[in-house]
Amino acid sequence: MEGLLRQVDAYCERTDFTYWSEPVNALTNAAFLLAAWIMWRRLRGAGLPLAGAMCALLALIGIGSFLFHTHATIWGGIADTTPIALFILLYVFAASRDFWGLKTPWALAVTAGFIPYAALMVPLFRSLPFFGVSAAYWPVPLLIAAYAAGLRRRAPDTARGLALGAAALCLSLTFRTLDEPLCAAIPLGTHFLWHLLNGLMLGWMIEVYRRHMLVRRRPGAPSGRDG
Template sequence: MRQIDAYCERTDPAFWAEPVNALTNAAFLLAAAVMWPRVRGLPLARALCVVLGLIGIGSFLFHSIATTWAAMADVLPILGFILLYLYVAHREFWGLGRWSALGLTAAFFPYAAATAPLFGLVPGLGSSAGYAPVALLIGLHALFLRRRAPATARGLALGAGLLAVSITFRSLDDPICAALPLGTHFMWHILNAVMLGWMIEVYRRHARRSAPL
């Protein structure tokens, strides 16, 4: 139940101390609602929509209650989305079997453990260094898929770019707090919601192109 004060907008432990950061989590719910009817017939995409909604709920809890357990409610759905999408990518984009896809998905943990400290050396990145390996990984998938599935590769590249911009806004929240008391973390929510919804759309379009005529 320890209180956490991690963002520019929060100035006290009150529930509504971060109203903009809290309310912009509706963008995740909106993105999930928009994508839900579009992915009918794709169970894994439907699961991604559910996790996307949970990201919005967990992040709302963190930016309102702002305790250690609420931070876990914020972080775990994000990790869940990353792992589920990696499994989808290995299965659908690369055509791997179930166990191979699961093994490569599990490899995300040592990959993140190895690369996050390197990104931590980048000046100004701060706590956002933990998310930078995800943008890099999406970009690598885009690079290596460019011949196998060029349209999907372009979609993933756009997703990586959106995430990079989103991470930039997250990183700026503390450094510019004195000049902008609202902070910039709310843009992380909005851009991330767009990016995650787009990543589900990339999968939907790939599945449609791959479906037998």
């Protein structure tokens, strides 16, 4: 229990361990809640439960990140990263099943494969000078880009949407990485831009899925499961 209560000073904005030592980092988590709310409304009546689950996880990302940037504890870090991991796994499953048309058992197998994929890629990114700080996240835009490349003929609009999402995530990861290196020049840090861009990016990824599923329902479109 004591380990979970240990406090962590991980970001430029934080100067002590008081609750509001990271006000901008804490409050910009509203971007996740706003994106979740907007997408929840856009999904109304669409009959896409997987997308609804993504919205719920997106809201939990905002709440968990707020807890981490206020309490600055190990348990807060777990509350921050757990819904992110769950969102990634859910999206991999949804993309594998509904973008690629895999049967559920195969989509689950691909989703499980993300774990060894990350286990291989994270140490590789950690060994690189710039990428090491955010090594746990860099395999994600790489995977999104791979899906975009593979879908460019099968579902070109979806592929373009995924490519935009990968680019936005790369930009947000850049700001996350620069938080400490630029701290002397920018005392506020740049981590809050990671929140703002990531809220936009994750909301966009849900929108890409929503659009793909609605296109599949049009007359003459290939049949498949609706998430």
